[in-house]
Amino acid sequence: MKQLCVHKYKYPSEVYVPVVPNFLERQLFRLQPQLAPFLDLWGAGAFEAVLLASRLGVFEALRGGPRSASTLANEIKTDERGTKSLLDLLVPLGYLKESNGSYAITTISKPFSADSSFHMADTFALYSGLFEFMRENQEEAVRDGKPRVNAFEWFSQHPPMWKLFHSFEMSIAKQIEKDIVSKVKLPSTARRLLDVGGGHGLYSIMLCKNHPELSATIFDSPTPLEETRGIIESEGMSKQVHTRAGDFFVDDMGEGYDVALLFDIVHLFTPEKNSELLKRVAAALKPGGMIVIFDQFLGGEFGKVLKFSHTFYNLLFLITTGGQLYSFRDLSELLLESGFAKLTKKPIRTAGSTLVFATKVGSE
Ligand SMILES: C[S@@+](CC[C@H](N)C(=O)[O-])C[C@H]1O[C@@H](n2cnc3c(N)ncnc32)[C@H](O)[C@@H]1O
Incomplete structure (x- = not known):
């Protein structure tokens, strides 16, 4: 049978997600494999239902405790029949549980509430925008092998996208903060840090909080930096963390x-653009200076989920910015030819990503 991109996992409590065929249904799909693509089609429907519930405030309202469809509809000002249809769909998806006509949130819908440390509501809204971008641009990108429109430029024409993007990236940063702070070991002499494409700035902020003698420059395009300044201020880090706007392929980074x-x-x-960028970063570093790269890398895919995730993101990066995923070996070659040596790596397993360290050739 076709390898489906949806898989069944048993979560610690009673939650199952997403919907996949049971044993008998799998036999049916074996007999009629031409029907299997419907599961992917319904998977898209599941995404839309969760997005809709999130936008209507269903998960937020149910944080106050289980409710009937009619009580909830009253509260979030929706039609009772429409609300019940939506709630009933979220039950087999595992986002809600139902008992005697009362609906309650589950472990997997908790991250949709405003006070969750992972901003899943913003993540779904971001991906909704990204899918819109992809639908507009993917045919040309795959035909040409590169996007005609860069997703970051598109974000700047659709202002909420930057906020959502920052929120998603900050959710990841907060999840791995302890790992980053313990695994990024800076030399005791380090005083100045350059955060290339630092976006929201949280990585610089967390390193500066742990190294009071360090100051950081977040280099990024002008539009995303507008929000970054507010983030730095709200973290009380304006003295140590600064922003510098520009294009890192063109403008001086210091x-x-x-x-x-x-x-x-x-x-x-692309490899060519990365080689150009790495050489520019080498030029901005002191001899003996350290580069720290954090990314997902190809290789070692031990399961179907990781295999799917890597192939999905590989295509998404081509369509959105013209990029791709690299293996550690690909990156090592790029680093060595760009003036770096002494490569090491440390995995950050919770993010499915790896930290790569290298030193600019030449002594201080
Ligand atoms: C995927 S985000 C990474 C943000 C942050 N470093 C993190 O890991 O969460 C990429 C960042 O690179 C910035 N960027 C992309 N191309 C750029 C360019 N040519 N010049 C400056 N910044 C750029 C984007 O604006 C965005 O903030």
Whole structure:
């Protein structure tokens, strides 16, 4: 049978997600494999239902306790029949449980509430926008082998997208903060850090909080940096963390840095563009300076979920920014030819990503 992109997992409590065929249904699909693609089609429907529930405030309202469809409809100002249809669909998806006509949130719908440390509601809204972008641009991108429109430029024309993007990336950053702080070991002499494409700035903020002698420059395009300044201020880090706007392929990023971060950057570009960028970063670092790269890398896919995720993101990066996923070996070659040596790596398993460290050739 066709390998489906939906899989069944038993979560610690009673929650099952997403819907996949049971044993008998699988036999049916074996007899009629031409029907299997419907599961992917319904998977898209499941995404829309969860997005709709999130937008209507269903999960937020149910945080206050289980409710009937009619009580909930009253509260979120929706039609009772429409609300019940939506709630009933969320039950087999595992996002709600139902008992005697009362609906309650589950472990997997908790991250949709506003006070969750992972902003799943923003993540779904972001991906809704990304899918819209993909639908508009993917045919040309796959025909040409590169996008005609860069997703980040499209974000700047659709202002909520930057906020959602920052929120998603910050959710990831917060999940792995402890790992980053313990695994990114900066030399005791490090004073100046360059965060290349630092976006929201949280990685610089967390490193500066742990190294009071360090100051950081977040280099990014002008539009995303507008929000970054507010984030730095709200974290009380304005003295140590600064922003610098520009295009890192064109504009001066400064020089004499001890450390440069490239977090979730290399997958955005082709090998040629990365080689250009890495050389520019090498030029901004002191001899002996350290580069720290954080990204997902190909290889070692031990399961179907990771295999799907890597192939999905590989295509998504091509369509959105012209990039791709790299193996550690590909990246090593790029680093070595761009003036770096002494490569090491440390996995950050919770993010399915890896930290790669290298040193700019030449002594201080
Ligand atoms: C995937 S985000 C990574 C953000 C952050 N480093 C992180 O790991 O969460 C990529 C960032 O690179 C920035 N970027 C992409 N191309 C750029 C360019 N040519 N010049 C400056 N910034 C750029 C984007 O604006 C975005 O903030």
